[in-house]
Amino acid sequence: MTIVGARPVLRDSQAQRPASAASDRPATDRPATSRAVLDRDWPTPAERAARGKVARANAPRGSHAEYEPASRRADPIDMLEGQSHTRLPDLVPLRYQRMLESPFRFYRGAAAIMAADLAGTPTSGIDVQLCGDAHLLNFRLLASPERRLVFDINDFDETHPGPWEWDLKRLTASLVIAGRANGFRPSERRAIVTAAVGAYRSWMHRLAAMNNLDVWYTHIDVADLSTRFADVLGRRASRQLAKATANARSRDQLRAFAKLTEVVDGQRRFNSDPPLLIPVGELLAGAERDQLIASLGFIIERYASTLSVDRRSLLAQYRLVDVARKVVGVGSVGTRCWVALLLGRDGGDPLLLQLKEAQTSVLADHLPASAFDNQGERVVAGQRRMQASSDIFLGWQRVDGFDHQQRDFYVRQLQDWKGIAVPENMFPRGMTQFGRLCAATLARAHARSGDRIAIAAYLGTGKTFDYAIARFAEAYADQNEADHAALTQAVRTGRVRTAP
Structure with a gap:
């Protein structure tokens, strides 16, 4: 797997915030100041590399293998219940049902639990913009504005500046948990994790040697992967990639339009598929319904001010015709998520928008406060900094x-054009390749905001860190299984309620 350099095209969505995303100062989500363009006190590459090597004294690379639950570790069910208080009560049982299905599904909804556990682990002291929930299913195929299929991180609900190690540990633990579900041997899981960490380390070294703009334009182009690196992927992986590419291209607005909507009394409306998709007219009636529709319409009308002028003009060519509540994911179940149907030149020109509630990041209790008061802006700013x-x-x-x-x-x-991996269908070699791809993507995302030279120097060229993370990932998979068992017990005793 490889990352290729993109054609130098400046995107308006990134140009809006010229914050330190392309700089090498420590990560922060605060906008850049005029001092950022001055060259006094600017560290040289050698000084930045020295900083990374000094960090080894504070957090030896081998120390990352350690994981022991804190003596006063919070009860995992209490933590989940704490999140439930801010969510829609009728959907909370569905969230628990999805998390109950398997340890991997539990892990997808347990980002808050792992954040608390990571807060007690060693860190190098080098911060980046974190995804915050970098498990393997949050890496997927996406469409670029230029209508090219790329591979990137997709979920940024928990994004927050913090230690780069946290994202990598979240990713590698997910690989072990998925590997256990597939019946992989311990040696196979260890090989998968060390390959992923090795990819992160090697790509951080490559990125450290690049110029700032080259790092910013770097992306993973799926067409380049499938044509130029078929020999690296192998025949089976090449066929799987071709199938995934075709599926992703078919998952577009028109397909969603046909699947999620129907014509009712001559008007295009969302289907009813409770509890997963419920038109607003079925949720509320009378004044309450009208007030909710007005609130959602207000969001769409006013949010346009956060877009660039050209995209604002494009959005203005659509009119809102219907809204519905939609259930998405595992960890997000219970947060307020709406889908809006807009039509353009005629009834066959749809635009489907997702309006998703942004709550405080699960990392916020363990890291310095975000500079953004608006949690939606925090998510968008983090996404623009990390995504190509x-x-x-x-x-x-x-x-x-x-x-x-x-x-x-x-x-x-x-x-x-979204395509998602199916880990249940992966053999060890396929999961190894996918883990390497995810880790390389994560390194590229971290390099856009953090000090890539310091991180590369901290990691070094040996495999000490790789082996340490492999041990951590196995230990944390044990913890996750114990927490999943605690949820199973909580359901059995009636402490929490599930719903199909």
Whole structure:
């Protein structure tokens, strides 16, 4: 697997915030100041490399193997219940049902639990913009604004500046958990994790040697992978990639439009598929329904101000015709998520937008506060810093809801050439290749915001860190299984309730 350099094209969504995303100063989500363009006190590459090597004294690379639950570790079910208090009560049982299905599904919904556990682990002290929930299913095929299929991180609900090690540990633990579910031997899981960490380390070294703009334009082009690196992928992986590419291209707005909507009394409306998709008219009636529709319409109208002028003009060519509540993912179940149907030149010109509630990051309790008061803006800013190509309709807005609560949302297209991996179908070699691809993508994302030279120097060229993370990932997979068992017991005793 490899990362290729992109054609130098400046995207408006990134140009809006010329923050330190392309600089080499320590990661922060605060906008850049005029001092960032001055060259006094600017560390040289040698000084930055020295910083990374000094960090080894504070956090030896081998120390990352250690994981022991804290003596006063919070009860995992209490942590999940704490999140449930801010969510829609009728959907909380569905979230628990999805997490109950397997240790891997539990892990997908347990980002808050792992964040608390990671807060007690060693770190190098070098921060980046974190994804915050970098498990393997949050890496997928996406469409770039230039209509090319790329591979990138997709979920940024928990994004926050913090230690780069946290994202890597979240990714590698997910590989072990998925490998256990597939019946992989311990030696196979160890090989998968060390290959992924090795890819992160080697790509961080390559990125450290690049110029800032070259790092910024670097992306993973799927067409380049399938044509130029077929010999590296092998025949089986090449066939799987070709199939995944075709499936991703078919998952577009028109397919979602046909699947999720129907004509009712001459008007295009969302289908009813409770509890996964419920038109707003079935949720509420009368004044409450009208107030909710008005609130959602307000979000779409006002969020346009967070887009660049050209994209604002494009959005203005669509009109809102219907909204519905949609259930998405595992960890997000229970947060307020709406889908909006807009039509353009005629009834066959749809735009489907997802309006997703942005709550405080699960990392916020363990790291310095975000500079963004609006949680939707925090998500969008983090996504633009980490992704090589972001959705052209990505933006945010705050609204006073009909429930008299102030809520933050971010907005993006519902489906736009998205393809997701199926770990249950992977053999050890396939998961090894996929893990390497995810880790290389993560290194590229971290290099856009953090000090890539210091991180590369900290990692070094040996495999000490790789082996340490492999041990951590296995230990944390044990912890995750114990927490999943705790949820199973909580359901059995009636402490929490599930729903199909």
